[in-house]
Amino acid sequence: MVKTIDTQTLIEHIKQALEDKKAENVVALDLTGVSDSLDYFVIATGTSQPHLQALERAVREKLQEDEGIRANKVEGPSPRWILLDYGPVLVHLMSAEAREYYDLEGFWADAKRL
Numbered sequence: 001m002v003k004t005i006d007t008q009t010l011i012e013h014i015k016q017a018l019e020d021k022k023a024e025n026v027v028a029l030d031l032t033g034v035s036d037s038l039d040y041f042v043i044a045t046g047t048s049q050p051h052l053q054a055l056e057r058a059v060r061e062k063l064q065e066d067e068g069i070r071a072n073k074v075e076g077p078s079p080r081w082i083l084l085d086y087g088p089v090l091v092h093l094m095s096a097e098a099r100e101y102y103d104l105e106g107f108w109a110d111a112k113r114l
Contacts (some may be wrong), residue, residue: 005067007088011042011114014091017062018044021055023093027105028114039088040114043104045096049079055093056082 005013011028018026023044031038046052056077063069069086076082080098084091092104 005069007040008114010063010067010069010086010089011040013062013066014042014059014086014089017058018042018055018093020062021051021058023055024096025099029105029108029111030114031108031111033112034108034110038090041090041092041104041108041111043092043094043099045099046093047096049077049095052079052082052093052095053077056084059084059091059093 015026015028023046026042026044029041029043031040044055046055056074060071060074063071063086071084071086073085074082075085076093080095081102082093084093094102
């Protein structure tokens with residue numbers, strides 16, 4: 001990342017970009033109390049592959065334009081799941097089917113929701 005901002009501000013920027021593009025069921029999880037290696041997840045559902053790609057672009061563009069921050073790594077795109085790595089925050093953009101199948105919120109049920 002080129003610039004450093006606090007994690008809560010980063011999460012708010014991500015959530016705003018996702019909500020602006022009509023992502024469904026946007027959830028942020030604080031994993032710091034339940035994981036030794038992960039800090040935060042932001043999870044959102046896209047309604048189609050083009051919608052997932054639009055969500056990815058929206059997050060990347062907002063963070064680049066507003067804060068000068070680029071993703072450390074991007075996994076995907078795939079028709080089901082795109083992962084954006086912003087250091088302490090991992091952004092999971094998922095189809096409804098993938099989100100139900102992998103159930104990240106269920107797996108991390110002990111995590112605090114932000």
